Amino acid sequence: MERRVALTALAGLVLGAPLAARAAATHRPPHSDAEWRAMLSPAAYHVLRQGGTEPAFSSPLVAEHRAGTYACAGCRRPLFSSKTKYDAHTGYPSFRAALPGAITTTARAHGKPYAPVHCARCDSHVGRLYRDGPKSADSHYSMNGIALAFLPSTA
Ligand SMILES: [Zn+2]
Secondary structure (H helix, E strand, C coil), rough: HHHHHHHHEEEEHHEEEEEEEHHHHCCCCCCHHHHHHHCHHHHHHHHHHHCCCCCCCCCHHHHHHHHEEEEEECCCCCEHHHHHEEECCCCCCEEECCCCCCEEEECCCCCCCCCEEEEECCCCEEEEEEEEECCCCEEEEEEHHHHEEEECCCC
């Protein structure tokens, strides 16, 4: 009986852990939790490091229409181009595509229509990826403005 319990627990670890284990191995955050807390505002820390979501329409980036790049607020890695930004009428800066290799997504939680999106460099949580249809082109990224730093094009 005890043996079966142990094996079941082990199976749960093996089946449930791969994504988290891979993320830990390849995306080590560049800062300790204490450093992140010191670097970020409480609201930004909640979104970037605790997986939170800002209130809809709270970010000035919802109405940002200039050409430029949207970078990670945690490490300044460029994540999105203004060329793929569009108005999804959700109150969140929304994009049709991310820059190549810029983000990682984790598996959708059961019953949720979206997958959490993280910065590929510092592993900060930046928003959600919604699948609107069966093809990968039928998706959109709904971001937290507080997790992004907008860098206008100078050209
Ligand atoms: Zn980052």
